Amino acid sequence: MNSTMKSLSKIDSGNSPVFLDTSVVINLLAAGCMETIQATLNRPLIIPEEVAGELTHDPRDNSDGRTLLAKLKQQEAIAIHQLTDEQLAHFFSLVSAESPDDLGDGEAATLACAISHGNAAIDERKARRIAVRDHNNVMLFSSLDLLCSPHAYKFYGVEVVEDMVRKAVTIGRMRIPPEWRSFVASLMMSAVGSAHK
Amino acid sequence: MMIESIDPQVLGERLRIARTNAGLKQEDAAKAVGVSRPTLVAIEQGGRRVKNDELKTLASLYSIGVNQILRSTAVHIDLQAKFRKGETKDQSGSAAEDAIRLLNQLAAAIVELEGRLGQRQQAHFPPEKTIQPGPLEEQAEDLALELRHRLGLGLAPIVDIVSLVELELGVRVFFRPLHYSISGIFAYDPAVGPCMLINTCHPKERQILTIAHELGHFMCTRNSPDVVHENEREATREERFVSLFAVSFLMPAAAVRGRFRDFTASGGSFTPRNLLLLAHAFGVSFEAMTRRLEGLKLLKQGTFESLKDRGFAIEAAKRALGISAPDVQTSPPRITLLAVEAYKKGIFSEGQLCSMLALDRVQLREQLDQLGGDELDDEISIQN
Numbered sequence: 196m197n198s199t200m201k202s203l204s205k206i207d208s209g210n211s212p213v214f215l216d217t218s219v220v221i222n223l224l225a226a227g228c229m230e231t232i233q234a235t236l237n238r239p240l241i242i243p244e245e246v247a248g249e250l251t252h253d254p255r256d257n258s259d260g261r262t263l264l265a266k267l268k269q270q271e272a273i274a275i276h277q278l279t280d281e282q283l284a285h286f287f288s289l290v291s292a293e294s295p296d297d298l299g300d301g302e303a304a305t306l307a308c309a310i311s312h313g314n315a316a317i318d319e320r321k322a323r324r325i326a327v328r329d330h331n332n333v334m335l336f337s338s339l340d341l342l343c344s345p346h347a348y349k350f351y352g353v354e355v356v357e358d359m360v361r362k363a364v365t366i367g368r369m370r371i372p373p374e375w376r377s378f379v380a381s382l383m384m385s386a387v388g389s390a391h392k
Numbered sequence: 393m394m395i396e397s398i399d400p401q402v403l404g405e406r407l408r409i410a411r412t413n414a415g416l417k418q419e420d421a422a423k424a425v426g427v428s429r430p431t432l433v434a435i436e437q438g439g440r441r442v443k444n445d446e447l448k449t450l451a452s453l454y455s456i457g458v459n460q461i462l463r464s465t466a467v468h469i470d471l472q473a474k475f476r477k478g479e480t481k482d483q484s485g486s487a488a489e490d491a492i493r494l495l496n497q498l499a500a501a502i503v504e505l506e507g508r509l510g511q512r513q514q515a516h517f518p519p520e521k522t523i524q525p526g527p528l529e530e531q532a533e534d535l536a537l538e539l540r541h542r543l544g545l546g547l548a549p550i551v552d553i554v555s556l557v558e559l560e561l562g563v564r565v566f567f568r569p570l571h572y573s574i575s576g577i578f579a580y581d582p583a584v585g586p587c588m589l590i591n592t593c594h595p596k597e598r599q600i601l602t603i604a605h606e607l608g609h610f611m612c613t614r615n616s617p618d619v620v621h622e623n624e625r626e627a628t629r630e631e632r633f634v635s636l637f638a639v640s641f642l643m644p645a646a647a648v649r650g651r652f653r654d655f656t657a658s659g660g661s662f663t664p665r666n667l668l669l670l671a672h673a674f675g676v677s678f679e680a681m682t683r684r685l686e687g688l689k690l691l692k693q694g695t696f697e698s699l700k701d702r703g704f705a706i707e708a709a710k711r712a713l714g715i716s717a718p719d720v721q722t723s724p725p726r727i728t729l730l731a732v733e734a735y736k737k738g739i740f741s742e743g744q745l746c747s748m749l750a751l752d753r754v755q756l757r758e759q760l761d762q763l764g765g766d767e768l769d770d771e772i773s774i775q776n
Contacts, residue, residue: 217742217753218742218743218753221753221754225754248452249743252752254753254754283444283448286458287395290457290459290462290463291395291398291463293464294464294465294508294739295738295739297459297462298459298744299457299459299741299743299744299746299747300451300457300458300459300743300747301743302741302743303459319742319743320738320741321740321741321742322741322743324738366754367753368754368757368758370757
């Protein structure tokens with residue numbers, strides 16, 4: 196891992212929980228690395244119930260999403276969370292906001308949890324816009340912050356990390372934030388180059 | 393907007409529609425939230441404001457997002473009521489109910505998208521026609537020609553029936569994979585206009601015929617919703633008429649006779665090759681064209697069965713001739729274009745669009761990716 200990779204990932208070495216939005220979970224499932232990410236970060240990865248309800252299918256093979264989440268929960272790779280009263284108040288505020296400042300249920304639940312607990316992983320850009328504008332106490336991560344964390348490079352190495360990113364892009368159709376585009380583009384091109392050799 | 397600022401009657405009506413769309417009775421909903429049925433009735437009628445936790449429970453029970461219920465721009469329609477009231481109510485198995493629910497969802501979504509983008513569908517509905525007593529074949533042919541004339545089609549084969557129906561007639565057309573037993577559904581609602589849902593699991597020629605069939609319902613039985621079942625027998629006079637209309641609209645008699653004569657002009661015989669090419673020219677199946685020619689008495693009755701009995705391999709013959717399936721439409725579905733534009737403008741999030749369009753996250757992302765990059769949305773200066 197080089198210093199460029201390290202500077203792009205914002206994830207720190209803390210152990211506070213990270214609440215995951217559907218937009219991120221889909222990518223981690225596509226990369227087949229939920230357990231890997233949890234193990235390397237060594238911090239709770241929490242999925243609000245509302246997000247769990249949106250994960251209808253495993254993006255890799257279209258099998259039942261609920262079964263997959265139940266398995267990951269059993270393996271303690273994730274925890275599924277029911278909103279507290281305080282979080283519900285934030286949730287209702289977010290889902291009933293005047294359009295276009297309202298959010299879907301999963302996005303609202305994730306942000307509601309993070310407002311009280313601090314960390315959320317959200318790729319969805321409207322949700323990120325609202326989080327940045329109205330809740331700047333929330334530490335926002337993206338899928339790439341989790342996939343390309345210093346911990347992941349340290350434990351699994353460049354090849355495994357890059358493979359996870361490729362799967363998230365090709366299978367999960369991961370959205371790429373502007374600051375990551377050059378990195379992901381060269382990673383995908385290097386895969387094409389290797390394939391042609 | 394906070395939930396308390398929403399008129400309880402408005403909110404109650406939205407909950408009622410969501411419940412009926414979910415196919416649930418008031419007793420089921422009341423039990424789920426731990427209230428009596430009269431209390432649930434009071435909630436739906438606005439006499440008692442729903443509590444936050446009740447709203448959340450009901451939303452989950454009805455498989456609809458809380459945001460979908462509360463969002464001020466969301467459209468709440470109940471197409472299923474038309475199916476329950478109409479003659480089709482006894483046809484409803486769960487496959488049909490699921491399809492009706494999906495049509496309802498998509499119809500509400502497109503109206504909301506249009507409203508948010510300021511791109512309301514222009515409605516140019518032709519007048520509804522009454523089926524007269526007497527022979528149906530002539531009436532169906534006449535109506536088909538009248539519509540073709542109105543649309544400026546002449547007798548030419550129809551290249552893109554979806555764009556024609558959407559843009560020229562203001563009918564909303566949706567495509568989704570449905571249970572194989574369902575070919576399509578049609579419904580008309582004043583808030584939405586006419587809309588149809590077509591099964592993408594069926595061969596493309598079948599989809600085109602189903603669209604023409606539902607178009608026939610729009611022309612003649614607009615206020616009676618329809619579910620087209622695969623291999624359905626035409627149980628009523630109206631169904632028979634609509635089926636004849638579909639055939640005449642896609643394969644006008646004069647055009648088919650003309651092409652048939654072209655093939656047989658110099659005393660030549662009419663072969664399965666000619667039949668395949670003729671079917672392909674009109675965007676219909678081999679069977680549909682064969683039966684059309686039988687109906688026009690250009691081929692003997694029973695020709696299709698005879699070819700089938702001989703073991704004529706239609707698909708192999710098509711491949712040998714290099715005939716591929718027709719395009720059902722030549723441009724992306726309108727609802728997809730609207731959804732992509734709304735997403736790019738930040739009006740709706742991925743989660744909201746998935747909920748509105750009944751897509752999973754990857755399906756939605758595929759559609760967002762397919763419709764190009766940001767430069768397609770750069771504004772072009774208009775000459776004033």
